[in-house]
Amino acid sequence: MPELPECRIMSDFINHTCENKNFEKIYRVEKGNQPIEYLSSKFSVSSDTNGKEIILNLKFKEKSIPVYVFMGMNGNWKYVNTENWNDTKYIRLRMDDESGKSLLLYGGYMGPKYKIGEKFGGAKRGPDPTKNFNDFKDNILSNLDKKDFDKPIYEALLNQKYFNGIGNYLRSSILYYLDENPFQIAREVIKNRPEIINMCRDIPIKSYNLNGGQLKDWKNPFDTESTDFKDWVYYQKGLSIKDSNNRTFWFHPKWKN
């Protein structure tokens, strides 16, 4: 679900919601209803993103604790009255402030996961194309000889080591607007059409400016509309195939064989 634009929007929502508020308790809801003992003192909450990763900063008097979050296929955030916290299904994380409200991280099927004070293992995420574009570009160009770029471009674009933040609708949209055969080897496409690197920055920003991809489950937490988004995005349009990871890739019919 959430790709880079949606993660940035959710991060904006967290920053907007938590500005000038004091929190005092944090609960790992799936592990019970007791607040985490060693974090039960006043703290502020701010948020940043790196591609599809959201990083909360819990600032205590004596220390700062990062919380690393990835949203999975269908996570989101909301800010509710604490007394009604349990009206929301599939809550993962709950933070109570001193005004009687709570910030919730929730999501069911393949939903969000988080780690408090430590990063996720697995493949390392590359630089964020919308925030550190020069590093993003260097990271691709200086690794172009790697095996990762032997794959067709439509598969390579989901590799978070190089294309942090690009997800399923963004790869289809980038390749559609690039107007290049998406079944070519990634390395060749990047060499012949280097503007694809800029598009990995500009297409997510465009989506962000259209209030994000409200495709199916995900809703913009600011309650904004996204009618223009659906006209613009290249998703569930044209033809599709299953990629090697069994994910659907949408492409213009003219590239069929």
Add this chain to the structure above:
DNA sequence: CGTCCACGTCTAC
């Protein structure tokens, strides 16, 4: 009813 599909990533054979 059943079957297929979904904006993602980690882990194990």
Add this chain to the structure above:
DNA sequence: TAGACCTGGACGG
């Protein structure tokens, strides 16, 4: 390169 994670909506018989 599978399988695991894990819910619910759409659609067909």
